[in-house]
Amino acid sequence: MLSGIDSYCEPATLAEATQALCEGPATLVAGGTLVVREAQAGRFSYAPALINLRHIDEMRGIELSDAGLRIGALTRLREINENAQIRESATVLAQTAWHMASTQVRNLGTIGGNVCWASPSADLTVSLLVLDAAVELASASGNNTTMRSIALAEFLTGSEQTAREPNEILTAVTVPQSALGLRGGYLKSGTRIALDTTIASVAIAASLEGTILRQVRIGFGGVAPTAMRAPRTETLIEGQQRTDALLRDAAETARGEIDPPSDARASAWYRRELIGVFTKRVLDGFANA
């Protein structure tokens, strides 16, 4: 069978994996839900080396500390949906994972793979952006492994493009303490979420003091080459009373804050409408929480 793959390895440690990456162009695979699917469909070509990350313990685990939340890159979408600490401290993220794909895909797919693929219709990056997330990247320098951290906003450079260097492995996603403990909600287009690629989505995290919305963070997905924050809509809502009039204004501002594409899946007009409606609905949900 032709695959374009000449060599294969399953490194036992991060150090072994970063060393293996120094030897030439490689495809990194974790859950495989994107790499395997796209390769089988002929839309993706494997690099000469295939590196399977499944045994690397340094890339596992969900840890909550004073610094914030650290989610290992091999954490499956199912765990993000079900983990009690994530549900409590990063509600918007757990909600987003609930809305992603099917049980079977969530049992395979990982947060690291999802972030590295950087699809414009990705769900997870929208709420991660809302939570000011950063990513940890590991690379080999000589016999050592060097780590760097970069804000997700800088990591996502375009449609299916990231700032990851070819010799780097994304090891974890981190969320700072300041973004934790907020209410959160996520809505995306579609009637059957397991089958629907996101046309437009809205993630919001905020605190509600009485009826006053504070620490408002809003993100949109599917309407730009990468997930995006919505600073104008955030500013409009920050410190305001959650009234019907405010929600209407927020929807209007949200619609005006984006310049979405028209493509085979939806027109720009429809994407704009969805963003307005979802912004209002997510904020509506906060009142009932």
Added chain:
Amino acid sequence: MASPTRKITFVLNGRAASTSVPVHMNALTMLRDHFELTGAKIACGEGQCAACTILVDGDSINGCLMLAVNCDGCEITTIEGLESVAGLDVIQQSFIDNWAVQCGFCTAGMIMQTRYLLSRNPHPSEAEIKYAIEGNVCRCTGYHKIIDAIAAAAANSAGNAE
């Protein structure tokens, strides 16, 4: 140049199994071609229909999206592994009793996904059943009877266990 191969060892339907696979082969192809277990179906081939659902260490996954090499060291269960000497699994029987099979192509995947659901949630609500099988497509659209069969299987399993 042919793809490199790798020898893998795992537990398949309760028995030790071993084979050598090209590193890019998916688990579904491996089960069907190397072990003649054709219960899990090849349909969409891209994780959109779940006719290929199998259990890996108890978790339901799309066999078409998982690399066969990742079966190494795992416990794999296919629809063929559900039936025991005592007869059909309670879920299989429930699908028969509730007329939840039309053309049958989605059935193995539906039943394996039900096995996963009931292992984690023995008393699912109708909403939880619908969420659980959201990734499983029945092209005959026979969902009502499938949902009935899953609810009945839950009721029957609970009765046996308690």
